[in-house]
Amino acid sequence: MFIMKSSNNISQIARLRSPKFRQTASNCTLSFWYYNYGQSVGAAEMQLLVDGLKQPTVLWRTYYSEGDQWLKAVVQLGRLPHPFQLSLDKISLGVYDGISAIDDIVFENCALPPPALSCEGPNRFWCRDTKACIDSLLVCDLVDNCGDGSDEDNCNPDLQCNFENGLCNWEQDVEDDFDWIRIQGPTPTVNTGPLKDHTTGTAKGYYLYMESSEPSQFQDKAVLLSPLFNPSGKKPCIFRFHYHMFGKQVYKLSVLQRVVSNTKGWLLWYKFGNQGNKWIKQTLYISSAKPFQILVKGVVGDGFTGDIGLDDMSFLGCTLYN
Ligand SMILES: [Ca+2]
Ligand SMILES: [Ca+2]
Ligand SMILES: [Ca+2]
Numbered sequence: 001m002f003i004m005k006s007s008n009n010i011s012q013i014a015r016l017r018s019p020k021f022r023q024t025a026s027n028c029t030l031s032f033w034y035y036n037y038g039q040s041v042g043a044a045e046m047q048l049l050v051d052g053l054k055q056p057t058v059l060w061r062t063y064y065s066e067g068d069q070w071l072k073a074v075v076q077l078g079r080l081p082h083p084f085q086l087s088l089d090k091i092s093l094g095v096y097d098g099i100s101a102i103d104d105i106v107f108e109n110c111a112l113p114p115p116a117l118s119c120e121g122p123n124r125f126w127c128r129d130t131k132a133c134i135d136s137l138l139v140c141d142l143v144d145n146c147g148d149g150s151d152e153d154n155c156n157p158d159l160q161c162n163f164e165n166g167l168c169n170w171e172q173d174v175e176d177d178f179d180w181i182r183i184q185g186p187t188p189t190v191n192t193g194p195l196k197d198h199t200t201g202t203a204k205g206y207y208l209y210m211e212s213s214e215p216s217q218f219q220d221k222a223v224l225l226s227p228l229f230n231p232s233g234k235k236p237c238i239f240r241f242h243y244h245m246f247g248k249q250v251y252k253l254s255v256l257q258r259v260v261s262n263t264k265g266w267l268l269w270y271k272f273g274n275q276g277n278k279w280i281k282q283t284l285y286i287s288s289a290k291p292f293q294i295l296v297k298g299v300v301g302d303g304f305t306g307d308i309g310l311d312d313m314s315f316l317g318c319t320l321y322n
Contacts, residue, residue, distance in 0.1 A: 016102075018086035026079040026143050028110035030086075033070045034062065038098020041065045043091045046075065050202055051083045057203040058186065058195050059086075065098065076278045077110070078201040079144045112147035125151055137283060141240045142199060142312040158227070160314035162199040163206045169320075170313070173223035173295070180208040180222050180298070180310065189213055192247030193307030198279040205311075210298035212249065212306030219251075219299055224310070226294035228321040236285040237318035239294060243282060244309030245275040251301030253308050255282075259290040268294075279311065291321045 036044060043063050047056040059075045090100050113132035119125070125136045127146030138145040140155035142162050161168035163182055172179045185203040187193030192212070197205030210222045229237060243253055252272050258265030268284050286292070298308045 014090040016088040018088075018105075020083055020085050021080075022083055023112070023147075024077050024080045024107075024110040025112050025147055026145050028077040028079070029108050030059070030075045030077050030105070031072060031108065032105040033072050033103045035070050035099065035101040035103075036062045036064075036066050037068050038065055041098025041100060044100050045089050045091070046073075047087045047089060048077075048080075048202065049085045049087055050080065053082075053202060053204060055203050056087070057201075060195075061190075063190070070101075070103070074278075076201075077107075078198070078279075079147070080201055081144065113145070127151060128153075137238065137240075137316070140316060141281075141314050143281075155314075158320055159316070159318060160312075162312050163197070163208055163310075164199060167208075167224075169227040171225045173225050176223040176297075177220040178211075178216060178222050180210055180224050182206050182208055187211070187307045187309075189247075189304055189307060192250070192305035194244045194246070194279065194309040195277075198242045198244075198309075198311035207244075207309050207311035209244075209310070210300070210308045212247070212251075212300045212308075213304040216300045218302045221300075222298045224296040226296075228291050228293050229288075229315070230291060230319045230321045231289050232287050232318070235317050236287045238316040239284045239286055239313070239318075240316070241282055241296070241313040242279045242311045243271070243275075244277075244279050244311075245271060245273070246277040247274060247305035247307055249301040249303030249306040250274050250308060251306055252299040254297045254299075255284060256295040256297060257286060257288065257292055258295060259288065259292050261290070265293075265295055279309070286318075 045061040046059045048059050049056050060073050112130055115131035116133035119133035123136045125134050125139050128150035129148035130146050132146055134145050139151045142160055145151050184206050186195045187209050196203055197207040199205045254270035255268045256265035257268050
């Protein structure tokens with residue numbers, strides 16, 4: 001499928017609509033090949049149109065000529081429980097010629113998990129309606145892995161935050177350089193940051209991000225503080241979170257643990273640099289003989305394409321300290 005732009009059609013939009021799809025599973029991705037070449041070929045974007053949602057969600061964008069070549073785009077769709085359509089929009093710009101084309105649109109891992117005849121063992125969870133047998137580490141992690149929501153039923157709201165209504169029981173540190181920002185849709189700078197949140201996979205959902213543009217400076221830090229937890233018992237306390245580190249100048253995200261007698265804390269995990277335009281889940285096991293707190297620290301890189309996103313943070317097997 002292709003569009004050829006010539007000098008007599010300025011500022012016209014061509015729109016290709018997909019068939020309607022019913023739903024997708026939590027690991028669903030969409031990939032396609034595209035071509036966008038010409039002196040002023042202009043921009044193209046793919047939008048997600050969800051039933052009952054007025055606002056479209058931008059899934060992918062190309063802004064200008066990318067040379068005489070086909071390139072592959074991979075888009076994370078995740079769990080979409082409502083019917084939806086995709087819309088590919090070609091936005092013409094300028095007066096010279098250009099060609100935009102698309103081919104080989106593929107959905108992967110989008111079917112709901114298959115039913116199991118039985119589901120035994122201490123680390124398994126049997127889904128209520130889909131009868132899928134999933135890892136118990138996926139219970140109460142704010143992702144509908146079952147496809148019927150049963151792994152996210154009866155969870156303690158004090159142990160999870162999807163940022164849809166604020167920071168829950170997390171807090172901004174006041175001894176760092178700046179704060180995490182709660183936002184919907186894309187971050188203000190192009191070619192960095194998420195286009196959508198992780199919970200809903202649409203422009204309606206909220207997430208936190210660390211702004212790397214002015215007035216932030218190289219190595220400025222923004223720290224988010226968890227509530228206090230009781231010492232872990234025989235089993236460790238499990239912390240799950242989703243991060244997004246996309247942009248050439250993305251610097252560092254780290255997770256620390258601290259207790260009252262060691263307020264600087266110690267490093268549990270870190271990640272450096274660009275990880276691609278996708279949300280990634282991380283699971284950490286935490287042991288502590290004393291009441292403890294978790295710190296999530298973002299550090300600004302040397303440039304403005306360094307936005308970092310956070311969403312869907314949850315704890316399993318942990319209890320709040322009063
Ligand atoms: Ca889950
Ligand atoms: Ca702060
Ligand atoms: Ca969210």
